[in-house]
Amino acid sequence: xxxxxxAELLQVRRxxxxxxxxxxxxxxxxxAAMAKLDVAAAARIRDGDSDIDRMEVQIEQECIRLxxxxxxxxxxxxxxxxxxxxxxxxxxxxxxxxxxxxxxIRLGTEQLxxxxxxxxxxxxxxxxxxxEVLSALADQDPARCRDLTPLxxxxxxxxxxxxxxxxxxxxxxPDLASAxxxxxxxxxxxxxxxxxxxxxxxxxxxxxxxxxxRHGGI
Amino acid sequence: MxxxxxxxxxxxxxxxxxxxxxxxxxxxxxxxxxHSGGQGSPExxxxxDSGGWLVGAAVLLGTLPISVIAAVxxxxxxxxxxxxxxxxxxxxxERRLExxxxxxxxxxxxxxxxRRLETAWFDRLARLEVRLEEQGGLLExxxxxLISLDRDQRVRSMNGAAAALLCLERDAAPGxxxxxxxxxxxxxxxxxxxxxxxxxRPEEFALSIAGREVMVQATCSRVGAEGGSDRGxxxxxxxxxxxxxxxxxxxxxxxxxxSHELRTxxxxxKGYVETLLEVGLDDQEQGRRFLDIVRRNADRLAAIIExxxxxAQLEGPEARQRLEPATTDASRLVEAVVESLLPAAEARGIxxxxxxxxxxxxxxxxxxxxxxxxxxxxxxxxxxxxxxxVRLSTSSTADGGVRFCVxxxxxxxxxxxxxxxxxxFYRVDxxxxxxxxxxxxxxxxxxxxxxxxxxxxxxxxxxxxGSEFRLILPARPGLGEEVSERGRTGTTTT
Numbered sequence: 001x002x003x004x005x006x007a008e009l010l011q012v013r014r015x016x017x018x019x020x021x022x023x024x025x026x027x028x029x030x031x032a033a034m035a036k037l038d039v040a041a042a043a044r045i046r047d048g049d050s051d052i053d054r055m056e057v058q059i060e061q062e063c064i065r066l067x068x069x070x071x072x073x074x075x076x077x078x079x080x081x082x083x084x085x086x087x088x089x090x091x092x093x094x095x096x097x098x099x100x101x102x103x104x105i106r107l108g109t110e111q112l113x114x115x116x117x118x119x120x121x122x123x124x125x126x127x128x129x130x131x132e133v134l135s136a137l138a139d140q141d142p143a144r145c146r147d148l149t150p151l152x153x154x155x156x157x158x159x160x161x162x163x164x165x166x167x168x169x170x171x172x173x174p175d176l177a178s179a180x181x182x183x184x185x186x187x188x189x190x191x192x193x194x195x196x197x198x199x200x201x202x203x204x205x206x207x208x209x210x211x212x213x214r215h216g217g218i
Numbered sequence: 219m220x221x222x223x224x225x226x227x228x229x230x231x232x233x234x235x236x237x238x239x240x241x242x243x244x245x246x247x248x249x250x251x252x253h254s255g256g257q258g259s260p261e262x263x264x265x266x267d268s269g270g271w272l273v274g275a276a277v278l279l280g281t282l283p284i285s286v287i288a289a290v291x292x293x294x295x296x297x298x299x300x301x302x303x304x305x306x307x308x309x310x311x312e313r314r315l316e317x318x319x320x321x322x323x324x325x326x327x328x329x330x331x332x333r334r335l336e337t338a339w340f341d342r343l344a345r346l347e348v349r350l351e352e353q354g355g356l357l358e359x360x361x362x363x364l365i366s367l368d369r370d371q372r373v374r375s376m377n378g379a380a381a382a383l384l385c386l387e388r389d390a391a392p393g394x395x396x397x398x399x400x401x402x403x404x405x406x407x408x409x410x411x412x413x414x415x416x417x418x419r420p421e422e423f424a425l426s427i428a429g430r431e432v433m434v435q436a437t438c439s440r441v442g443a444e445g446g447s448d449r450g451x452x453x454x455x456x457x458x459x460x461x462x463x464x465x466x467x468x469x470x471x472x473x474x475x476x477s478h479e480l481r482t483x484x485x486x487x488k489g490y491v492e493t494l495l496e497v498g499l500d501d502q503e504q505g506r507r508f509l510d511i512v513r514r515n516a517d518r519l520a521a522i523i524e525x526x527x528x529x530a531q532l533e534g535p536e537a538r539q540r541l542e543p544a545t546t547d548a549s550r551l552v553e554a555v556v557e558s559l560l561p562a563a564e565a566r567g568i569x570x571x572x573x574x575x576x577x578x579x580x581x582x583x584x585x586x587x588x589x590x591x592x593x594x595x596x597x598x599x600x601x602x603x604x605x606x607x608v609r610l611s612t613s614s615t616a617d618g619g620v621r622f623c624v625x626x627x628x629x630x631x632x633x634x635x636x637x638x639x640x641x642x643f644y645r646v647d648x649x650x651x652x653x654x655x656x657x658x659x660x661x662x663x664x665x666x667x668x669x670x671x672x673x674x675x676x677x678x679x680x681x682x683x684g685s686e687f688r689l690i691l692p693a694r695p696g697l698g699e700e701v702s703e704r705g706r707t708g709t710t711t712t
Contacts, residue, residue, distance in 0.1 A: 010370045010395065017397035018406035025403045131401075138398040 005070040012062050012083050019055045019087070020134045023094045026052075027130055027193070030097045030104070031123035034115055034186065039108035045101040049094060056091040060084065082207040086137065089196050089203070093130065096189045096196075103182045103189075112179040116165055119183060122158045122190045125151050129197040136204045145201035155194040162187040229296075232288055239281040246274030297322045301329065314340070363456040366441075371396050371409055374451065383458055385428045396454070400425065405436060412438035412452050422459065433460045468641075475643035479522055479658060483515035490515075518657070525659035528589070529642070532666035541583050541670055543695050548578040548612040548620045555591045556610070559599065567605040570595070574611030580620040581694045582671055590667040591622060593660040594687045598626035600656065601685075618693035619673070625686040631679040639677060640665040664689065671695045 026045055033041035063084045066072065072080055107113070129151050136144035166184045170177050206212055250271045301321060308315040315336055321329050357364055363380030367373060373391045381388040384400060391399055397406060404423040412418065418439035425432045435457045442450025490508045499505045531537060552575050563570050598608040606627040613621050631639065631646055638644045643658040661675075664687075668675045671691045679685035 007370060010372070014371055014395055014397050017395065017401070018403070018410070021397070021401040021406055022403040024401060134401055138401065 003066065003070040005066065005072060005076060008062065008066055008070070009072075009076060009079055012059055012066070013079070015055060015059050015062075016083050016087055016090070017134075017138055019052060019059065020090055020137065022052060022055070023090050023097070024127075024130055024134055026094060026097045027127055030100050031120075031127050034100060034104045034123055035120045037104060037108035037111075037115060039105050042101040042104040042108065046098055046105065049098050052091060052094040056087055059087045063087070078207055078210060082203050085203050086200050089200050093193055093196055096193050100186050100189050103186050107179060107182050110179060112176055113169075113183070115183060115186070116162070118158055118162050118165060119187050119190070122155055122162070122187060125155050125158070126190045126193045126197070129155070129194055133197045133200045133204070136201065140204070140208050142201075142205045142208050145204055148198060148201050152194050152198055155191055159187055159191040229292060232292055236281075236285045236288070239285065240278070243274050243278035243281065246277055247271060248274075250274060294322060294324065297325060301325055305332070308336075361457075363454075363458075365396070365454040365456070367396055367409075367452040367454060369451050371413075371452065373399065380456060383427070383432065383434070383456055384425075400427075402426070408436055408438045409452060409454070412440055415440055431460075432458055433463050435459050472642055475658075476526070479643060480519065483519045483522075486515040487512050487519075522657045522659070525657045525663060528663055529659060529666060532586075532663065532670055537666075537670045538695070541586075541695055543581045543583050543671075545579060545581045546584050548580050548622065549575045551582075551584060551587055551591060552610055552612060552622070554588055555595055559592060559595050562596065563599050563608070566599060566602070568599055568602055569607045571607050571609045574609065574613075574623075576612050576614075578612050578614045578620045580691060582620075582691055586667045586670070587622075587689075587691070590664045590689055591624070593664050594622075594624040594689065597656070597660060597687075598624050598628070598685075601628035602626045603628070615690060620691050620693075622689040622691075623686055624688075625684060627684045630681040630683045631677070631685055632681050636677055636679070640675065 026048070029041060030045050032038070033045065063080050066080055070076075107115070129148050132144055132147055132151075136142065162184065166180050169180045173180075202212075250273070297320065301317065304316050307313075315332060317329055317333075357377045358379075360377060361379055363377065363383040365373060365376040365380050372393055372395055376386075376388065376391060378388065380386075381391070386399060396409065402423070402425050404421065405425065408421055418437050420435050420437045422433065422435045425434050437455045439453050440450070441453045490512050494505060494508050497504075552572065556570050556572060560570065595608065595610070602608060608627075609623070609625040611623045611625075613623075615621050635644075635646045639646070640661045642662045644662075645656075645658055665675050668689055668691065672695050673689065673691035676688040676690065677685060678688075
């Protein structure tokens with residue numbers, strides 16, 4: 001059966017954007033749940049991961065099938081490679097959201113400490129970065145990715161501040177160490193999320209301009 | 219289909235053939251003449267040797283009709299071809315058919331039929347265009363956003379409401395995937411379900427558009443026939459229900475607030491009356507104190523109910539018709555209010571400063587405006603520290619209206635409360651304002667009185683800087699400006 005490359009590319013792109021929207025929603029929910037230590041909301045996110053996994057597998061299978069059957073070149077090849085890569089990155093973001101949800105459930109159940117404003121701010125930045133990069137992907141506009149650099153720098157700076165906070169807190173209240181480490185884990189996941197967002201931004205540059213910009217400025 | 223040679227070449231071939239026939243005939247005659255020696259001789263008269271002549275003449279006469287028939291057929295074919303060419307031309311350009319000058323007898327009826335057919339089609343086309351325009355107008359007039367998507371879920375077209383709802387440039391969307399222009403998991407799920415041909419069912423969810431949340435009700439249905447790639451697709455209907463949901467929540471909040479506000483005094487009254495019944499009226503001093511509390515609570519209940527009734531009257535659709543405005547002087551309205559509130563002000567040692575009250579002619583319902591001013595002034599008295607001054611002023615606005623200002627030296631109101639200050643039962647500080655006997659409806663009444671006069675209320679206040687409330691009314695009800703949200707810091711227009 002001949003493959004209509006154009007229609008199928010449109011299809012995987014559609015599925016990728018839909019998955020992006022779903023993951024963005026999850027991230028927004030988990031960050032809101034984190035700020036309020038809302039256990040019920042976090043539990044919903046922890047349990048609702050399977051549809052994203054299913055979407056990821058489906059997109060990957062379709063991409064591999066297209067690579068094998070249609071043997072795309074140039075722009076089409078780049079499009080499929082980008083979808084494959086971004087697909088994996090988005091799924092990892094969903095995993096991070098799930099990880100954060102688990103810690104939020106624990107912190108919310110114990111009710112020992114509140115999430116420090118530093119981490120809430122990190123969450124807000126990470127969320128904005130994700131939203132920007134998904135817009136860049138939808139519009140295929142690498143220029144939008146350039147706004148990410150200052151945000152990522154802020155996230156990094158906040159992460160360092162969180163580490164300092166953790167150090168102080170553990171010395172002051174050794175009995176709260178386990179909860180404080182949960183907060184640190186959340187901060188690390190958020191920082192990782194921001195990292196993945198910049199990877200996606202690089203993929204968008206590759207898609208549109210055909211340049212590889214890994215490990216360098218965009 | 220066999221391609222016929224171009225008309226010019228064919229004509230040349232036909233002309234050459236005719237020429238050859240004539241040359242052959244003439245050649246026969248010439249040979250016969252030469253054979254006879256150029257002229258008749260007595261021994262061989264021309265007539266005797268007229269075989270060659272006859273053959274030549276026969277050839278000439280015989281081929282003449284053929285040439286004539288060929289020429290006629292050629293002309294007919296020529297006309298036919300010109301007609302076909304102009305038909306093709308008309309088909310390609312959507313213009314009306316331009317018939318060649320002469321079409322000949324045999325093609326005349328054909329051309330007439332074509333013309334009739336063409337007229338019928340053009341009429342139909344014109345009717346369809348009118349229908350299309352009409353339907354386009356209907357779709358534009360639709361308050362809801364309507365988006366037509368092709369099978370690949372790319373935007374085919376959308377109406378103005380959809381573009382406005384999604385904050386999109388209308389011409390930028392067609393050809394793009396819906397997933398590219400709107401990022402919303404519930405919406406994508408809705409589209410996915412519609413492509414499977416599921417029964418369309420309206421769904422409600424929040425869309426985050428350009429940084430703000432919009433509640434939408436979305437319905438997506440599959441349209442068009444199977445097959446044909448440019449037919450069929452999805453039709454997405456998006457209705458903005460943000461306002462509706464907000465109103466609903468306001469209504470239920472209001473119902474909850476009313477019951478709460480009414481229950482508090484009733485509980486108090488019941489409690490004290492029951493205590494009195496239990497302990498008896500022996501202790502006269504205590505009994506008097508309890509009855510006093512009962513009276514205060516009953517007063518409060520009466521005040522709330524009266525305010526609620528005032529609000530209901532002001533809100534009714536006929537409030538404007540019943541307004542009966544009369545021309546009066548703004549300073550007289552202020553004087554009347556001051557007269558009634560002077561005792562309350564004096565009790566707290568507050569001066570009501572009226573130096574800036576000017577005489578301004580205005581056409582309003584005096585009783586309502588007095589009530590609005592009384593609410594503003596009594597608030598100012600209630601919230602000002604003892605011994606302070608409440609400044610009253612009136613002035614005329616640029617468009618001939620009147621502006622009443624009430625400025626106090628109270629604690630001021632933080633900016634985040636300004637927008638909600640005029641809502642019913644909204645309190646900046648719940649505990650304190652009820653202590654001071656407010657019903658929680660005073661500012662809401664002011665807002666409604668301003669609204670029935672087509673005017674507005676503004677507040678300018680900051681913590682520690684006192685508050686200024688301004689009631690701005692047009693020269694005459696009906697001349698008011700559109701209620702506008704002004705972005706000035708610390709000022710809220712309602």
